[in-house]
Amino acid sequence: MEAPPKPRQCSSFDTTGIHYLTINYSYMQLFRNKLFPATLDQPRTAFTFHVLDDFIRDNLECGTSGSNYVSKLRRITSNIFPHLVPNRYRELLRVSRIWRLLKLLKWKGFGHRNREPKQGELALFCPSCPQPGINCNPTDEEVSSWKYTRTLVMDGNFKAKHMHDKRPEDQIWLMDGLAYMVGRSEYQSYLKATHHPLERSTCNNHRALESTGVGGTACARHGCFVPHTLVDFQKGEWQVNMDYSLAYAMQYNMKNIVRIINFYDINCAYIKKL
Ligand SMILES: [Zn+2]
Ligand SMILES: [Zn+2]
Structure with a gap:
């Protein structure tokens, strides 16, 4: 039997700031607890699914850049010494890109399909314009x-x-x-x-x-x-x-x-x- 992983310090990023946890979990267990690890091998940093959704909405609606968003989280964690809070800007950029892709794949139903998406298949087109076989079924005439x-x-x-x-x-x-x-x-x-x-x-x-x-x-x-x-x-x-x-x-x-x-x-x- 495989030995359980050793407990280790992990910093978890949430909309409420950065929290430190001692974990002895594998990355799969982190995912089950709605935490997205910054690396798969012995993760020391994780983002909550909530913070990743929040960043994408802030980015879309308020034009917030990754570095501004991380600064905000550091400020929430410590209003006096935000510069002492670890900076995970690069990790946020990487994880949020993968997060966007995973959400698109999920919305388009690729979780349990055996094939890869085709050109343009992760984007939506107009729901009102007639597209035979999709939103209307006109006869040949x-x-x-x-x-x-x-x-x-x-x-x-x-x-x-x-x-x-x-x-x-x-x-x-x-x-x-x-x-x-x-x-x-x-x-x-x-x-x-x-x-x-x-x-x-x-x-x-x-x-x-x-x-x-x-x-x-x-x-x-x-x-x-x-x-x-x-x-x-x-x-x-x-x-x-x-x-x-x-x-x-x-x-x-x-x-x-x-x-x-x-x-x-x-x-x-x-x-x-x-
Ligand atoms: Zn249209
Ligand atoms: Zn002209």
Whole structure:
């Protein structure tokens, strides 16, 4: 029989501050007690499920960064000496990313399935736009009626810039192409094949940018982004980037739908070479 693990000190992070526990549990028992360990091997730090949910809500609704959130927890633990409370910023970032992925997998019913999620399968599309087989079941004659026309709107955004990673080899992609952004390797090989030179800018302010913005496709009536259609821009809003987005949007849950109305602020130029 395996010897029980030795008792050890573990710091647990909760919305009420940081608490110290002596535990002789394995990580599985931590999970059963709603504690998410920062490491699986001999965990010394754990986050309560509650604090992870709270951080995601604060991040979404209040724009709270990971470091601000950890500062708040340290302040709650000790209002006089917050700097003496251990800083678990890096651990929070890592665990909260895994937490988001696990929740998405759970919501999409992947807990007990034997297959891996497909492209865009961890994101939701519009519940109101007709998607045959999902929220309506039109006959073959009905589906060609105007009612089942898909309306799409395309646009770019130049505020979502992305810097080059300092150590790209350390990056692990948890949701590569599984939600709204397109899968990296397939998109990169598509871009290479289109013979658009991916020149690096000589300007100091822009040299570090891996991506100068994003573009995507959404349903025009309700503004819901189509999963697996958000693309990175390498330099401006190129037609090749938006083509890739539109090509995936036109396949998304479109069974037998034959008509699409597409809105795009530069359609006058875009449509010419489509
Ligand atoms: Zn819609
Ligand atoms: Zn125009």
